[in-house]
Amino acid sequence: MNIEQHLIKLVDGRVLEVATTGDATGPTIVLQHGTPGSMYTLAGHAEALADRGLFFILPSRAGYGNSTRREGRRARDLVEDINQVLDALGRDTYVTLGFSGGGPQALACAALGAPRCRGALSAAGVAPNVPDFDWTEGMSDEARQEFSDFLSGGPGFEASIMEAYEEMKGCTPDNMMAVWRPYFSDVDAASMEADDRRIPFGLGTGHAFVNGPWGFYDDNVSTMSEWGFSLTDISVPVGVWYGSEDLMVPARHGDYLSATIPTARQHYYPAEGHMSIVSEHRDAIADEMISFFR
Numbered sequence: 001m002n003i004e005q006h007l008i009k010l011v012d013g014r015v016l017e018v019a020t021t022g023d024a025t026g027p028t029i030v031l032q033h034g035t036p037g038s039m040y041t042l043a044g045h046a047e048a049l050a051d052r053g054l055f056f057i058l059p060s061r062a063g064y065g066n067s068t069r070r071e072g073r074r075a076r077d078l079v080e081d082i083n084q085v086l087d088a089l090g091r092d093t094y095v096t097l098g099f100s101g102g103g104p105q106a107l108a109c110a111a112l113g114a115p116r117c118r119g120a121l122s123a124a125g126v127a128p129n130v131p132d133f134d135w136t137e138g139m140s141d142e143a144r145q146e147f148s149d150f151l152s153g154g155p156g157f158e159a160s161i162m163e164a165y166e167e168m169k170g171c172t173p174d175n176m177m178a179v180w181r182p183y184f185s186d187v188d189a190a191s192m193e194a195d196d197r198r199i200p201f202g203l204g205t206g207h208a209f210v211n212g213p214w215g216f217y218d219d220n221v222s223t224m225s226e227w228g229f230s231l232t233d234i235s236v237p238v239g240v241w242y243g244s245e246d247l248m249v250p251a252r253h254g255d256y257l258s259a260t261i262p263t264a265r266q267h268y269y270p271a272e273g274h275m276s277i278v279s280e281h282r283d284a285i286a287d288e289m290i291s292f293f294r
Contacts (some may be wrong), residue, residue: 028086118293168206
């Protein structure tokens, strides 16, 4: 696959690392990686859809890879970053897919970036941390402990970030399964055995940390904080894709998003997990993204 890499300077002086691939004459899809991740994480998804006539933009969020950190960022702040990337690349309207921890950013684009943002997909995406919603219920023991540390804040939060950083900074395609297996359900582990899934995900994880843990740190603060917009204000279509075999983002998050977003299109597959919901439904996801341009 032909991937071009860019370092795009933003108006505030920061730099965003971005990969592009696909049909430059086709509609624009912005793929937003999970937590942690980088521009490589969803490259396999773009490659699998190479024949669909789409142009893919894959940014590394602030603090990940070679993208400059933006301390204190919130989900809403990503919208302007995306607009500036689109301007620099000469692109106009777009649809965005946010995977896992990229979900809040995709939903921010839907809420605050319309009409340039024509629609969004949340794939295994998290719900906001709101009262009367147990954010960690149904997660694996490892994920539940980590997010419990994040929620409690203070030294426990920072220690958890650094522990995860030490575990994941050396992630490669060769050791990706060993690094991530405690977080995967069996269906996810089986889904990620293929090279076209394992290799970009391993590259994306390791590259996320080339300049330290701060993208991961800021992502978790952002996800657990107020996002800066209301889900009920979204007026463009939003596809919500999720399954019950997800140990990192339990199905109740998808249930919440589907029930709260006025324009939600629910795609619930009980047998799918965190990774397989994307890898096993690539064509259907592409069909929905394309439909948002009509």
